[in-house]
Amino acid sequence: xxxxxxxxxxxxxxxxxxxxxxxxxxxxxxxxxxxxxxxxxxxxxxxxxxxxxxxxxxxxxxxxxxxxxxxxxxxxxxxxxxxxxxxxxxxxxxxxxxxxxxxxxxxxxxxxxxx
Amino acid sequence: xxxxxxxxxxxxxxxxxxxxxxxxxxxxxxxxxxxxxxxxxxxxxxxxxxxxxxxxxxxxxxxxxxxxxxxxxxxxxxxxxxxxxxxxxxxxxxxxxxxxxxxxxxxxxxxxxxxxxxxxxxxxxxxxxxxxxxxxxxxxxxxxxxxxxxxxxxxxxxxxxxxxxxxxxxxxxxxxxxxxxxxxxx
Numbered sequence: 001x002x003x004x005x006x007x008x009x010x011x012x013x014x015x016x017x018x019x020x021x022x023x024x025x026x027x028x029x030x031x032x033x034x035x036x037x038x039x040x041x042x043x044x045x046x047x048x049x050x051x052x053x054x055x056x057x058x059x060x061x062x063x064x065x066x067x068x069x070x071x072x073x074x075x076x077x078x079x080x081x082x083x084x085x086x087x088x089x090x091x092x093x094x095x096x097x098x099x100x101x102x103x104x105x106x107x108x109x110x111x112x113x114x115x
Numbered sequence: 116x117x118x119x120x121x122x123x124x125x126x127x128x129x130x131x132x133x134x135x136x137x138x139x140x141x142x143x144x145x146x147x148x149x150x151x152x153x154x155x156x157x158x159x160x161x162x163x164x165x166x167x168x169x170x171x172x173x174x175x176x177x178x179x180x181x182x183x184x185x186x187x188x189x190x191x192x193x194x195x196x197x198x199x200x201x202x203x204x205x206x207x208x209x210x211x212x213x214x215x216x217x218x219x220x221x222x223x224x225x226x227x228x229x230x231x232x233x234x235x236x237x238x239x240x241x242x243x244x245x246x247x248x249x250x251x252x253x254x255x256x257x258x259x260x261x262x263x264x265x266x267x268x269x270x271x272x273x274x275x276x277x278x279x280x281x282x283x284x285x286x287x288x289x290x291x292x293x294x295x296x297x298x299x300x301x
Contacts, residue, residue, distance in 0.1 A: 008254040009220070009227035009235075010153055012146040016224060020145035020166060027170035028137055 053101070124186045133177045140186055141170070147187075147255075148194045149224075154250050155198035159222035161205070162198075169197040184264055192265045195247065233295075237287035245280040248273050 012020070120143055127136035148169065153162035172193050180189060218239025219225075219232050227235070238246050247266055251257045252273075259270045266273070288295045 007231075008150060008154060008250075009231050010150045010222065010225050012149060012224050017146045020149050020163070021141045023163060023167050024141040024145055024148075024170040025138065027167045028134070028141075028174045031171045031174045 121185055121187065125182065128177065128180065128186070129182065131178075133174075136186075137174055137177060140173070140190060144187060144190060148190070151191060151194050151250075151255075152198045153220050153222055153225070154254070155195065155247070156202050156205075157218070157220045159220075159224070161201060162222065165194065165198045165201050168201075169194045172197065185261070188261045188264045191251075191261075192267075195265055199243070229292075230295075233288050233291045234284065236291060237284045240287050241280055241283055244268065245276045245283065248276040249280040249284070252277050 120139070124136050124139045124143070127133075127139060145166065148166045149162055152165040152169075153159065156162050156165060169190075173190055176193070180186075218236040219227070220235065238249065241249065244266070248262060248268075251262045251265065252259070257265075259273050262268075262273050263270050268276070285295075285297050288297075
């Protein structure tokens with residue numbers, strides 16, 4: 001083949017090289033920030049579990065509360081219970097939690113909350 | 116890049132200092148990644164995007180890197196795959212643009228005489244594998260063993276690709292300019 005330089009004609013000057021390095025580092029930073037850290041995953045799991053407990057509790061209240069004249073069924077969805085929980089309008093005392101959970105579950109949730 | 120620097124990346128990686136390993140890799144190879152990406156996608160801004168997207172993938176994959184090849188080879192593979200994926204998504208768009216010099220990189224960092232520009236134009240008519248093999252072998256002087264890892268093709272297949280690429284480039288370049296005389300320089 002004809003003799004020609006193996007130079008591909010692309011010359012990245014030093015300042016442009018540093019820009020590219022900065023782009024790469026920024027990509028790493030963004031990737032690090034968007035990754036869900038394990039502690040956040042744990043809190044999210046805990047929150048879902050707490051939301052399920054809240055949903056059960058709410059269903060229990062509706063099922064076992066005397067409501068004169070109420071004929072229609074009342075459905076409490078997971079989403080609604082979650083919304084209530086997130087809004088911070090649901091508070092459980094230790095006694096209430098103890099009534100809903102057995103001893104090992106209570107020990108576990110206390111351990112998780114103090115994690 | 117010197118062997119010592121490749122080793123320093125490996126050293127940082129093996130001590131789980133992934134930030135440091137990534138930073139060293141960026142310092143060493145950012146321009147090479149850009150050049151490789153630009154030769155595939157042929158557009159400056161797209162090549163920059165490719166490097167950035169490939170960087171995200173490299174960073175995420177870094178802890179899973181097996182350490183059985185050079186970092187540069189592993190990273191090149193990610194860049195090439197990212198560039199090819201981008202090219203496939205945007206190929207129709209590029210082809211439909213009027214006034215685009217097909218095959219010649221569009222970048223402020225690219226400068227070519229007529230011979231080099233014709234080489235790029237000839238390369239544009241090659242099948243993808245042949246084009247990539249030629250670029251990595253001819254422009255980057257990479258050994259076949261590295262190209263084999265980057266493209267996931269056997270060394271024998273690469274040698275055949277390179278041979279066919281050279282023959283096809285000669286034909287294409289003669290069509291562009293009959294004055295090109297390859298035989299006397301071989």
